[in-house]
Amino acid sequence: MAKERSQYQKNVISRYYENLDNIMLSKLQELVTELYLADSKAKQDRLWERVEKAMVKLKIKPAMIEHIMSQRSVTVLAKNLEDWLKASKK
Structure with missing residues (x-):
């Protein structure tokens, strides 16, 4: 039997999804490090899998994801992440 969520729980869940982009960008910053x-x-292979999942959740264009994943360059990822962070603050 499904349990009903309280109003507080609903608000927490709602705020999580409202801030999902910021959460994923922070996660990507940690992954770069x-x-x-x-x-x-x-370990690098596992981390790159997590990077790909985070980019999908951020709804990055598939061509960009493919480019970053084919390069597997932390520098390329970091540069794009810097651009995404700038765009999110606008």
Whole structure:
């Protein structure tokens, strides 16, 4: 049997989805740092999978996602992330 959510819970969920873009951008910033510090190929592969999922949630154009994922360059990701952060503050 499904339990009804309280008004407080509904508000928390609503605010989460309202701020999902900012949350994903912050997550990408953390992932860039982790990629710079990753010491093994396996760890980098797992991090790049998380990067791809975050970009999909941000609704980045598929061509851009494909370009970044084919390059697998932290520098390219960081530069694009910088642009996305600037665009989100407007």
